[in-house]
Structure formats: C-alpha cells, structure tokens
Amino acid sequence: MAAKFDTPELFENIAVIDPPPKYEEGAMAHSRPFVAKPAHNEGIGYPGELVDNWEEKAVTRLGELVDGSRALRTFLDSCVKCGACTDKCHYFLGTKDPKNMPVARQDLLRSIYRRYYTFAGKHFPKLVGARDMDKSVLDEWYSYFHQCSQCRRCSVFCPYGIDTAEISMAAREIMDSVGLGQKYCNEILAKVHVVGNNLGLPEPALADTLEGLEEDVEEDTGVAIRFPLDVKGADVLLITPSADFFAEPHIDGLIGYAKVFHQAGISWTLSSYASEAANFSMFIGSGDNLKKVAMRIRDAAIDLGVKRIIVGECGHAWRVAYSFWNTLAGPFDFLDPKYPAPQHIVEFTYDLIQRGALNLDKEANDHRRITFHDSCNVARASRMGDMPGGQFILPREVIKAAANNFFDMAPETIHENTFCCGGGGGLLTDDLMELRVKGAMPRMQALKQVVDDHDVNTLVAICAICKTQFAKTLPYYNNPMSMITSLHHVVGDAIQLGTKE
Amino acid sequence: MALEVGGKTVETDEEGYLENRDEWNMDIAKAIAEAENLDMTDNHWEVVNFLREYYDEYQIAPAVRVLTKAIGKKLGKDKGNSKYLYELFPYGPAKQACKIAGLPKPTGCV
Numbered sequence: 001m002a003a004k005f006d007t008p009e010l011f012e013n014i015a016v017i018d019p020p021p022k023y024e025e026g027a028m029a030h031s032r033p034f035v036a037k038p039a040h041n042e043g044i045g046y047p048g049e050l051v052d053n054w055e056e057k058a059v060t061r062l063g064e065l066v067d068g069s070r071a072l073r074t075f076l077d078s079c080v081k082c083g084a085c086t087d088k089c090h091y092f093l094g095t096k097d098p099k100n101m102p103v104a105r106q107d108l109l110r111s112i113y114r115r116y117y118t119f120a121g122k123h124f125p126k127l128v129g130a131r132d133m134d135k136s137v138l139d140e141w142y143s144y145f146h147q148c149s150q151c152r153r154c155s156v157f158c159p160y161g162i163d164t165a166e167i168s169m170a171a172r173e174i175m176d177s178v179g180l181g182q183k184y185c186n187e188i189l190a191k192v193h194v195v196g197n198n199l200g201l202p203e204p205a206l207a208d209t210l211e212g213l214e215e216d217v218e219e220d221t222g223v224a225i226r227f228p229l230d231v232k233g234a235d236v237l238l239i240t241p242s243a244d245f246f247a248e249p250h251i252d253g254l255i256g257y258a259k260v261f262h263q264a265g266i267s268w269t270l271s272s273y274a275s276e277a278a279n280f281s282m283f284i285g286s287g288d289n290l291k292k293v294a295m296r297i298r299d300a301a302i303d304l305g306v307k308r309i310i311v312g313e314c315g316h317a318w319r320v321a322y323s324f325w326n327t328l329a330g331p332f333d334f335l336d337p338k339y340p341a342p343q344h345i346v347e348f349t350y351d352l353i354q355r356g357a358l359n360l361d362k363e364a365n366d367h368r369r370i371t372f373h374d375s376c377n378v379a380r381a382s383r384m385g386d387m388p389g390g391q392f393i394l395p396r397e398v399i400k401a402a403a404n405n406f407f408d409m410a411p412e413t414i415h416e417n418t419f420c421c422g423g424g425g426g427l428l429t430d431d432l433m434e435l436r437v438k439g440a441m442p443r444m445q446a447l448k449q450v451v452d453d454h455d456v457n458t459l460v461a462i463c464a465i466c467k468t469q470f471a472k473t474l475p476y477y478n479n480p481m482s483m484i485t486s487l488h489h490v491v492g493d494a495i496q497l498g499t500k501e
Numbered sequence: 502m503a504l505e506v507g508g509k510t511v512e513t514d515e516e517g518y519l520e521n522r523d524e525w526n527m528d529i530a531k532a533i534a535e536a537e538n539l540d541m542t543d544n545h546w547e548v549v550n551f552l553r554e555y556y557d558e559y560q561i562a563p564a565v566r567v568l569t570k571a572i573g574k575k576l577g578k579d580k581g582n583s584k585y586l587y588e589l590f591p592y593g594p595a596k597q598a599c600k601i602a603g604l605p606k607p608t609g610c611v
Contacts, residue, residue: 034515034516184608187608188608188609191608197609198608198609198610199561199607199608199609199611200560200561200608201561202559202560202561204558204559205559205560205561205563208559208567209563209564209566209567212564212566212567212570213566216566216570241609241610242609242610243609243610243611245564246564246565246595246607246609246611247564247565247595247610247611248565248566248583250610250611251564251565251566278609278610314610428610430516430596431515431516464610465610467610468610468611481587
C-alpha cells in the first residue's frame with residue numbers, strides 16, 4: 001500500500017484556487033505506477049522487459065513518431081514558454097509539483113527531441129535545454145508521463161494549441177517499445193485481446209450477470225426488462241464499458257439504458273465478443289492496439305447483423321468511437337445511414353425525449369439535487385448531436401428532462417474548461433491513489449461550491465473512469481461515495497414503465 | 502513479494518494478491534486479512550466462500566450486484582447491499598474481499 005499522504009485542503013466560496021499554489025519541487029517524484037510484467041507487454045506486442053540498447057532504440061522510436069505525425073513535431077517545436085498552461089493542470093494544482101505544469105511535462109520529451117533531432121540541440125545542447133537519453137530521463141518519464149491523464153485542458157489555454165496528451169501518449173509508446181510498460185494499462189489491454197473486455201469477464205459470467213439483472217429489475221419494477229446478449233438481427237448493438245456490468249454506480253446506468261430501449265420499443269443487444277467500449281490503446285499511444293480493439297466491434301456488428309451501433313457512458317471510448325473508428329475500422333457502410341454511426345447513448349435518449357417517445361416523471365428525482373461533471377474526452381475531443389457544443393448541451397438537457405433540480409458548477413470548471421476527474425488516461429489504479437486523490441482536488445473544489453450554495457447531493461457523470469474515480473475519492477473530501485452516479489440512473493429512475501410500451 | 506504463513510512461503514504480487522490461487526487456505530486468508538487490519542467474522546467468511554465458489558464456476562469474481570444478491574439470500578435481505586459489504590470490507594468488497602479469497606484483483610475501470 002502507498003505511503004500516507006495528506007488530502008489537499010478545500011477553500012470556502014471559490015470554484016478555482018487562485019492564485020495557484022506555490023510550487024514544491026519534487027513533491028511527486030516518488031509517484032510511479034507498477035511496471036508491467038513480461039506477459040502483459042508481450043500480450044500487446046511489446047518486448048517483455050527493458051531491451052538492450054534501449055537508449056538508442058527509444059531515440060529511434062521518437063524519430064519515427066515525429067516523422068509519422070506532423071502534429072507531434074509541431075507540438076515539440078512550437079512552445080514559446082509563455083506560461084499560459086502552468087496553472088491549468090489538475091495534477092499541478094493538486095500536487096504542487098512543478099513538473100506537473102504542462103510545459104514542464106512536455107519538456108521531458110522535448111529535451112530529448114531537441115538533442116537528437118534539431119540542429120541547435122545536436123551542436124549546442126546546453127544552450128537549448130537538450131539532454132542525452134539516459135536512465136535518469138527514463139525514470140523521470142515513467143513517473144511524470146504517468147501523472148498526465150491526457151485530458152487536454154492545458155491545450156485549451158495554450159495559444160499554440162499544443163496538446164500535451166499527444167506528447168504523453170508518444171512518451172508511453174516509446175517506453176512500451178523498449179519494454180517498459182505500465183501494468184494497469186497493459187494487463188487490461190492484453191485481456192481485451194483474449195477475452196473481449198477490460199475485466200476479463202468471460203461469456204458465461206456475462207450471461208449470468210445479465211440474467212441476474214433481469215430478475216432484479218423485474219423484482220424492483222414489476223416489468224420484464226431484457227438485457228439481451230448476442231441476439232442476431234437486433235437493431236442496435238450497444239457497446240458499453242465492462243464496468244457497467246460489474247461495478248456501482250455504473251450498473252445503475254446500464255439498467256437505465258435497458259429501460260430506455262424497453263420503452264422506446266427498439267430491439268438491442270450486447271455482444272460477448274465485443275463486450276468493452278474502453279480502448280486503453282489510446283492511453284498508451286499504440287496505433288496497432290487501437291485498431292485491433294476497434295476491429296472487434298466492427299466484426300461483432302457485422303456478425304450480429306445490426307443496423308446501428310450505440311456507445312454507452314464511457315469518456316475515452318466516445319473519443320475513440322467518434323473521432324477514430326471510421327479510420328480504424330471503417331467504413332461503417334453496412335449500418336443504416338439514417339442514424340449517426342456511431343451514436344452516443346445520450347444522443348439516443350435525447351432524440352427519444354425530443355420525439356416524445358419517453359414518459360419521464362421528474363418528481364421521481366426530487367430527492368436529488370444534481371450537478372454534472374463534463375468528462376474530459378467527451379468535452380474536449382468529441383461532439384454530440386448536430387450543434388456546436390452539443391456534447392455539453394445534450395447531457396444537461398437529458399438530466400433536466402428527467403429531474404427538477406439541476407445546478408451547474410462554475411463556468412471556468414465545466415464545458416471545455418472542465419477539470420479531469422483525476423483518474424483518466426490509464427491512471428485509475430490503486431498504486432496511484434495519492435495522485436488520484438490530489439488530482440481530484442480541483443473538481444472537488446468546484447463541487448464544494450455548489451454543495452455549499454445549492455445543497456447539491458448528486459454528481460452525475462457519463463464515464464466509467466470518472467464514476468470509479470469519484471466513488472473512491474469523494475470520501476477523502478468528506479462527501480459520501482454514493483454521491484456519484486450515472487446519467488442513465490437518473491433517466492432510469494424517471495421513466496414511467498408501462499405507460500408507453 | 503511473499504507471505505509467510507505457518508512456516509510456508511506463498512508468492513503474492515506487489516499488492517498482496519496471491520500469485521497462485523491454488524495455494525489458498527483459510528490460514529492464508531486470515532493472514533491476508535490481518536495485514537489489512539480486518540477481523541474475519543462468520544459473515545466475512547460467507548463473502549469469501551461465495552467469491553471462491555463463483556470464481557470456480559466462472560473464472561472471474563462476481564459483479565457487485567451478483568455478490569450483494571447472493572449475500573442477501575444467505576445473511577438476510579438487510580445485508581444484501583453494497584453498504585453492508587463496505588462495512589465488512591472497507592476497501593471495497595470487490596478488491597479487498599478478492600484479495601482475502603486468494604483471487605486475482607478485478608481489473609478495468611472498477
């Protein structure tokens with residue numbers, strides 16, 4: 001277990017800590033997630049252990065990456081050290097470690113890029129902050145590139161639009177390519193390739209879990225709501241994070257989706273082959289794995305003969321689906337062109353509400369005073385609906401259609417300015433608990449304001465990582481674990497079953 | 502890492518989960534629980550035993566709902582909820598109880 005640490009203090013009557021905290025050099029230098037075992041690395045196509053000549057190979061891989069991505073090269077070339085990003089990272093605000101300032105994190109990779117791939121760095125390294133690739137650099141990379149959740153908040157404030165997430169993904173890909181992987185991400189990805197989901201939940205267990213849910217929901221509501229698995233010819237294939245089958249409050253969201261499908265009278269199915277929306281390949285910057293995981297979903301959709309694919313409440317999955325699926329696993333011309341491919345479950349529910357296809361009793365949620373946490377990958381890397389900012393508007397409109405009491409957090413902490421939950425980007429692991437608790441601080445500070453001002457008692461999110469992260473970290477900030485729930489839990493509680501179907 | 506129980510050494514991973522679940526026995530479970538500052542009562546054992554039975558059948562720990570339902574049936578409906586399970590296993594029924602039951606840690610966004 002990790003050493004004891006202090007939970008950051010929250011302040012009264014403010015949404016964001018300003019001025020930012022005074023920095024503490026090396027405050028998080030000890031933070032280092034468990035290293036992947038050889039089987040984990042080999043399972044996803046990387047060397048099992050640190051290879052011979054890794055210094056040279058890492059530099060070569062960096063060269064390949066900048067040659068293959070003009071974006072990455074531009075991000076490494078264009079920083080002017082203006083300082084706009086320095087106080088924008090939740091991990092800096094929560095840990096005070098100056099290496100968690102986005103510019104400093106970028107410089108960990110930039111200094112190597114300069115040394116080997118720029119004229120000035122090759123000839124006058126000391127003048128331009130260029131460093132040789134050595135063990136101390138690798139250790140620093142391993143520590144601090146696992147203190148970035150790739151949430152992209154810093155890039156919103158960078159005048160050049162430098163995306164630290166891309167730099168952090170590249171650094172992790174380089175480390176993986178020389179045999180230094182992170183256990184949490186790599187073990188999980190290896191499981192997806194074999195079993196089909198992050199949990200390693202095999203088909204019989206999934207079928208048993210869904211059967212049990214059907215019994216529970218019928219007992220609770222008196223209505224036989226189905227949770228179909230591997231049903232050929234269903235209209236919709238639902239791709240949702242496997243946490244929705246396993247954990248709380250995720251499963252309440254899954255029950256909500258099922259109630260929506262039930263009342264709308266639309267046939268749907270889950271797939272035991274593609275039983276995972278998450279694609280951790282993005283977190284480790286691995287294009288090959290990204291494609292392989294995405295292809296499972298295409299294959300399942302074709303095999304089941306569905307007309308539509310809908311993605312459940314998972315933040316980075318929606319980024320991968322919305323932004324990358326077509327390139328990775330497209331074209332999706334076998335789906336019904338009348339519907340967006342893919343479609344987010346929130347878009348689906350929103351459309352049904354607009355068409356009057358759902359009977360929602362807002363009073364069923366009167367015990368809830370709700371605020372909404374924009375998940376980073378949905379907010380800053382995707383869209384919903386057909387209007388700009390739809391990814392902010394639709395979830396809120398769905399909540400307001402299902403509940404009477406809604407209160408937004410301060411504007412500088414929501415929409416594109418949203419703070420990461422503190423557990424994104426492949427960091428949702430117990431060995432990083434100190435980082436997670438400290439990284440949650442900016443969100444907890446903004447939350448405290450609406451709790452104090454409006455008696456908010458419910459925090460809604462549409463991301464499996466956010467939900468687990470908050471369930472774990474809310475108690476550190478004196479809030480109950482049960483405060484966090486799924487958006488479709490709120491919807492599901494409001495649906496008046498038996499009034500439409 | 503390793504755990505010493507009754508003069509025997511069993512291998513564990515970095516977080517104390519058994520490397521080989523066939524080595525599990527009640528003494529090992531008690532030793533793991535002790536390291537977690539847990540006093541094993543009969544109700545703790547009900548949970549641990551159910552986890553092991555479920556794992557034998559499905560090669561995975563049960564979902565929280567499956568677990569709460571099973572415990573509700575065994576110990577009474579008032580105990581068939583995650584609040585009760587958290588009282589038994591403060592670090593979370595899924596992870597802490599799995600560790601004591603000698604099962605691998607559930608992975609993913611949980």
